[in-house]
Amino acid sequence: MLLEIIITIIAGILLGVLCGLLPGLHPNTVNVILLSLSPFLLQFMSPLTLAVLIIVVSVSNSIIDSVPSIYLGAPDTDGNVMSVLPGHQMLLRGEGHEAVILTVIGSIFGLVAAVLAIPPLALILQKIYPLIQNYIVYVLIITVIFLIFREKDKVWAFFIFILSGVLGIATLSSPLKEPLFPLFSGLFGISMLLLGLKNKVKIPKQKFTEAKIKSKTIFKAVLTSLISGSIVSMLPGLGNAQAAILGSSIVKDKDPECFLIMVGGINTVNFIISFISILILDKARNGSIVAVSELLEIFTINHLILFIIVSLISGGLSVLVTIKLSKVFSSLMPKISYQKLSLFIIIGITIAVIILSGFLGLLVLITATSLGMIPQFKNIGKNHLMGSLLLPVILYFLL
Amino acid sequence: MKESTLFKFALAVSLIGILALLIIVEKIELPLNSINSINDAKKENLIKVKGTIEGIKETPGLFILNVKDETGNIDVLVFKENNLNFTKNSLVEIEGTVQEYQGKNEVIAKRIIT
Numbered sequence: 001m002l003l004e005i006i007i008t009i010i011a012g013i014l015l016g017v018l019c020g021l022l023p024g025l026h027p028n029t030v031n032v033i034l035l036s037l038s039p040f041l042l043q044f045m046s047p048l049t050l051a052v053l054i055i056v057v058s059v060s061n062s063i064i065d066s067v068p069s070i071y072l073g074a075p076d077t078d079g080n081v082m083s084v085l086p087g088h089q090m091l092l093r094g095e096g097h098e099a100v101i102l103t104v105i106g107s108i109f110g111l112v113a114a115v116l117a118i119p120p121l122a123l124i125l126q127k128i129y130p131l132i133q134n135y136i137v138y139v140l141i142i143t144v145i146f147l148i149f150r151e152k153d154k155v156w157a158f159f160i161f162i163l164s165g166v167l168g169i170a171t172l173s174s175p176l177k178e179p180l181f182p183l184f185s186g187l188f189g190i191s192m193l194l195l196g197l198k199n200k201v202k203i204p205k206q207k208f209t210e211a212k213i214k215s216k217t218i219f220k221a222v223l224t225s226l227i228s229g230s231i232v233s234m235l236p237g238l239g240n241a242q243a244a245i246l247g248s249s250i251v252k253d254k255d256p257e258c259f260l261i262m263v264g265g266i267n268t269v270n271f272i273i274s275f276i277s278i279l280i281l282d283k284a285r286n287g288s289i290v291a292v293s294e295l296l297e298i299f300t301i302n303h304l305i306l307f308i309i310v311s312l313i314s315g316g317l318s319v320l321v322t323i324k325l326s327k328v329f330s331s332l333m334p335k336i337s338y339q340k341l342s343l344f345i346i347i348g349i350t351i352a353v354i355i356l357s358g359f360l361g362l363l364v365l366i367t368a369t370s371l372g373m374i375p376q377f378k379n380i381g382k383n384h385l386m387g388s389l390l391l392p393v394i395l396y397f398l399l
Numbered sequence: 400m401k402e403s404t405l406f407k408f409a410l411a412v413s414l415i416g417i418l419a420l421l422i423i424v425e426k427i428e429l430p431l432n433s434i435n436s437i438n439d440a441k442k443e444n445l446i447k448v449k450g451t452i453e454g455i456k457e458t459p460g461l462f463i464l465n466v467k468d469e470t471g472n473i474d475v476l477v478f479k480e481n482n483l484n485f486t487k488n489s490l491v492e493i494e495g496t497v498q499e500y501q502g503k504n505e506v507i508a509k510r511i512i513t
Contacts, residue, residue: 101402108412210402300445304424310416312413315412
């Protein structure tokens with residue numbers, strides 16, 4: 001049993017590295033593949049081991065993800081929309097490695113903080129959730145209004161929200177397999193890469209400066225990610241990007257260091273909190289948890305403890321892997337053509353979409369890509385593209 | 400905070416995790432119950448038994464296996480969800496919940512290892 005779990009953790013981290021480095025290959029896609037292979041896999045492993053594998057892949061991917069999202073400027077999904085901006089700026093100043101280190105500091109401290117905060121968080125979730133349960137739709141609507149009103153160009157922000165919402169409804173109600181894959185790859189992945197092609201980004205030689213980060217900054221950023229991550233985890237349709245916006249309005253700190261740590265923190269905090277919500281609220285808040293609860297007939301407190309321990313181990317190891325990977329990328333990136341690499345990734349994602357979702361998926365990908373480029377031209381936040389999930393969720397509650 | 404501090408911290412987190420794993424891993428596996436003890440067990444309890452299949456009854460929706468170990472025998476209900484095949488006198492390990500039926504305890508199987 002112990003050996004089985006340790007081997008699973010190592011295999012999971014390798015898979016996590018693989019899908020972390022292939023932009024567009026989201027852990028949810030990997031989970032779907034693993035689940036569809038489960039009749040075959042369960043001949044060699046117990047459902048519990050397979051569940052452990054899924055958790056390791058998700059945790060390590062969420063940490064390793066900082067490497068492609070900073071060096072390639074191509075966020076995998078909604079989650080890293082926000083880390084691109086300050087991270088990309090640092091990359092263009094030759095401080096890519098430092099940006100990764102900052103994000104990773106957030107991930108590991110966020111992970112540990114969230115694990116330590118489980119008892120109070122569980123209590124708060126149990127007390128607060130029933131109170132807001134009936135008003136969730138209004139909380140969501142107010143959040144959307146708040147997000148739109150903080151933009152200078154409110155009309156376009158609203159327009160983007162509605163357009164992506166309609167696209168989301170059309171995609172989710174279509175008979176597509178894996179509808180989220182072409183939708184998010186288009187909105188957040190390929191659109192960024194295409195704009196990068198147009199802007200002729202040239203990555204300068206990277207310096208390996210030692211980041212000197214004050215403990216106070218780390219503490220502030222991790223605490224913020226714990227608070228905003230917990231709030232967002234109670235609301236369906238909101239993701240890491242919204243948590244990051246909420247977080248930066250709490251700290252009111254435009255310091256890119258603090259922001260990157262927070263973004264890293266939110267990723268892991270949300271994952272740990274999703275364990276609590278499945279145990280206490282019986283609500284699966286992310287794809288990995290959905291997959292795990294499908295595998296295990298009974299979700300007990302012992303499972304929770306095992307999964308938390310596994311998250312800690314794989315989180316710690318992934319940080320070590322990420323530091324190494326970031327160094328490799330730092331020395332490689334200035335040498336290779338960013339344009340060719342982007343083009344290569346765009347073609348890769350397109351082929352993957354055609355294989356997984358067919359030509360209807362390709363149509364969604366093209367539409368989503370076009371829509372995903374508009375915020376950049378209009379100089380508004382890409383978070384409004386999350387309307388593709390938020391609008392269907394809001395309508396589902398209202399109708 | 401320096402990069403080397405981060406490295407040490409991450410390493411420490413994974414080592415503490417592995418240590419905790421060593422302690423918890425025994426508790427994750429359900430302990431094996433003797434069949435005799437299940438006859439007095441509380442309803443809805445999660446248990447694990449191991450024994451040989453003494454008898455197989457098949458109905459359209461489920462299998463009823465009579466499983467025997469050194470201490471006694473018990474009926475185990477297995478719902479036909481997947482393609483299942485049982486052979487008499489083979490050894491099985493069953494995880495499931497205890498349920499009372501006509502004054503006798505029986506097991507609703509959740510997981511079967513043949």
